[in-house]
Amino acid sequence: MKAKIIRVAEGKQSTLSQLYIDGIFQCYLLEDKIRAIKIPKQTAIPAGNYTLRLNIWGGMNAEYRQKFPKLHKGMIEINGLPNFSFVYIHIGNNFRQTAGCPLCGFGFDFIDGDYQIVRSKDAYQMIYPKLLSIAQGAENHISIENNFQF
Incomplete structure (x- = not known):
């Protein structure tokens, strides 16, 4: 299977x-706003090609094991990002x-x-x-590309 994120719109x-x-x-x-210079925890992932990996050691795992006990095997991490770490979906x-x-x-x-999103828990499951x-x-x-449509 192949995963792709296509960015379609920007808000403030x-x-x-x-x-x-x-x-x-x-x-x-x-995601957060796309920025030329990264602001920690406030910047969208740069467009590019990365890998997905299962993170079983990060801090969010305990919370997600409680929220999704039958589903959770580890956080889905986008890995190999420049200047970013522990980036989970x-x-x-x-x-x-975010x-x-x-x-x-x-x-x-x-x-x-x-922009805001709705029914996040349903989508995640x-x-x-x-x-x-x-x-x-x-x-x-996983690839991330910008293709702004609106």
């Missing part, structure tokens, strides 16, 4: 993306909750100049097994 402090697996739309993602609704990570959701709103399969496979790549 937010970036809206779409997640595709094997060319099929899965859900929306929300996780739940949340607005750019203040901490530099993509949040997943089944829909979005545009409020006061920024749907995409997690697919992303886990990619992270544990030999072809564990």
Whole structure:
């Protein structure tokens, strides 16, 4: 399976993306604003090609084991990013909750100049097994590209 994040819109402090697996739309993602100079926990991931891996040692694992006891095997980490570490695809609704990570959701709103996503927990439960399969496979790549449409 192949994963791709395509960025489609920018807000004042937010970036809206779409997640595709094997060319099929899965859900929306929300990140912080794209910045030329990184601000820790406030900057979108640079466009490029990276790997997905299963992180079983990071701090969010205990929280996610409690939230998703039957689902969670480890955090899905986007690895190999320049100047970024511990970047997980996780739940949340607005750019203040991203901490530099993509949040997943089944829909979005545009409020006061920024994007927010909705039904994050539902989206996470749907995409997690697919992303886990990619992270544990030999072809564990993910690409991120900018293709702003609105």
